[in-house]
Amino acid sequence: MPEQIRLKVGGVDPKQLAVYEEFARNVPGFLPSNDLSQPTGFLAQPMKQQAWATDDVAQIYDKCIADLEQHLHAIPPALAMNPQTQALRSLLEAVALARNSRDGIAALGLLQKAVEGLLDATSGADADLLLRYRECHLLVLKALQDGRAYGPQWCNKQITRCLIECRDEYKYNVEAVELLIRNHLQRHLSIVHLDSIQLNNGHVVYSSMENGLHYMAVAFAMQLVKLLLVDERSVSHITEADLFHTIETLMRTSAHSRANAPEGLPQLMDVVRSNYEAMIDRAHGGPNFMMHSGISQASEYDDPPGLREKAEYLLREWVNLYHSAAAGRDSTKAFSAFVGQMHQQGILKTDDLITRFFRLCTEMCVEISYRAQAEQQHNPAASAAIIRAKCYHNLDAFVRLIALLVKHSGEATNTVTKINLLNKVLGIVVGVLIQDHDVRQTEFQQLPYHRIFIMLLLELNAPEHVLETINFQTLTAFCNTFHILRPTKAPGFVYAWLELISHRIFIARMLAHTPQQKGWPMYAQLLIDLFKYLAPFLRNVELNKPMQILYKGTLRVLLVLLHDFPEFLCDYHYGFCDVIPPNCIQLRNLILSAFPRNMRLPDPFTPNLKVDMLSEINIAPRILTNFTGVMPSQFKKDLDSYLKTRSPVTFLSELRSNLQVSNEPGNRYNIQLINALVLYVGTQAIAHIHNKGSTPSMSTITHSAHMDIFQNLAVDLDTEGRYLFLNAIANQLRYPNSHTHYFSCTMLYLFAEANTEAIQEQITRVLLERLIVNRPHPWGLLITFIELIKNPAFKFWSHDFVHCAPEIEKLFQSVAQCCMGQKQAQQVMEGTGPS
16 A cells, blocks of 8 residues: 555544545545535544544444344345345445444445435335345444434434435435434435525535426425325424425425426425414514524534634623622623623624524533433432532523523514514524434433523513513414424423423413413414323323323313313313313313303202203304314315205215224224314304294204204214214303203204114213213203203103113212202102102
């Protein structure tokens, strides 16, 4: 080997390194790389060079080699000469080379080989071999990503670079890219469309053009969006924010080139838009755009040289200023001096530098918290309070800095600048949290993020004029933040998340202090996020200890809302019940028991109570959920037509098939559509009765298209579907109002007119199971059940299911005594009581 490149004891010198860098810039299959020698890359970090000399890294490589050899030995001899088997042997050799050389160039070459190998995998090969082939390449990438080696930041950045620079026939492999995302090896993706604006901000950017529209890139992006965000959201840690630029580009492409767009693009965008626009305003530069921009920029690690050191110095200086005796609560004087230091260090020169400064400070504060909590693990005798105080020392100072920057940014009257800065910072913290959550997984700690959010919320809700002027926008920013971090997206953050959304200041600001109830829909969305996360566990009764704690916390939040904000639960009861599983009786009862504070509920146990004479019984309740939105347009058109003209004549016969979505027991029916159908038909029936100058009663609700639909459902549906249908009716049995009255009459009418005892038994079950749980019980539920068991017209006590077993009979007797008193219940059961 020539003297110039021969290795010597003590490592490589700069001349030798330049030779290897030249090789690295010209890797076959990739475009030349121009920035490997830049000081911001891996090679400029001598601490990493030292890391490669440790036993940990050698062990990582050794384990990787052992695993690869095990996979190779398991391949059948008949596939020994298969190209994929040969590629695995070549990959093993590359791992061995990297293990022996232990330098960044070899590691980078190994990473490129693994990424290109994944992208080059063809699905037409032997299925078992293809699975093993992909697993081996992922195994290598995860080894490089290990925190004891190069770490996730460097590894993910280099994977992104590989995806950008590789050939088109590689980069549009959707399966391979989805594998990288699923395994936390790649996150942010964006494409560019017909307006040549480069969205290259450190993410994957596909920018080649073809007559204004690159069909390969658009088709690839469509498949990726459909796979990650539409088809049952196969990768739970990916949110709309991660595909923000991709969706933006596809939407513009669909709008500008609808006639020439790839097949299915407009329809895909219609589906995505319904989930996407609810949380993201489309105007660039708006608050939500700033937040999602912050989330994306939280993964940009190619910082200018020396920026981390500057950020660390400034953060340390600010922490000292904040905690100094002379600082005081306001810290205004210290803040003015500190802003001067930020100017001197060049941090305030550009928005990009400010963003990176906040990201670095967030990461450093979080890392300090992790180190402090690690001390407690190594020293169990250490006081938890002292450990928390160590964490809060830096976190509280950082939060105060954010609050002061928001408060003093721009002119005093310029609220836009303040809100945009707040959203950008919240987005950065969210982005750091999501990445931390994905990488650390079970080792993730909630404490630092919870402290940042709660202290910032309190800081920005202080009684100061400048903060009061932006209070609603501030609350909106926090609601958007908590929605992005909803439990289905960051389950490791769920306890802290529940504490945040149930904090007394947050609830009071959202539900009481914000004028015109503008905070109600946002807070309702957060509760729906919570119920959606709990639903599968509650539906399958899989309540392990952590889920039990979360469930009890949810009940406590609902009890607070029931006591302090019952009107909120009244107005959003439909949306909440729509996502709560049918078997969650008590959770639903808490919501349905709410009634307006200015109403005095009549005692449902009053003898001879005349419900139809109550003044409130003809007043329609307010429902703030768009319950008709789930109805397909053609279905609603046919439904409206049937209610008016009883046509099309096939509507009733096709109704069950329209409600059924599968043949799988327990999941046969579209529950949301059943709920919407029941409430819509009921409200239309009430309007129809009122238009005729009548009020709902057992006689006025009959012989109508509305009751035809309900009776058809009661008879035609199987046991599962009928149970869901009857539950949808029972969900409207609440406080005295026109809906409660109508649906109470409907339930009793269906019982009386049932052609089989099975229907009557199921009606009884739906009512009874809501009464045998702990209080509270909805008023409408009580008056309906009392009428059913008390009125001899229904012959309730003569039915066989009441006496089918001694324990069942005792249960009915017990409930009757609770509802009517022992003496009256005994008379009714014996058939001698008053009607």
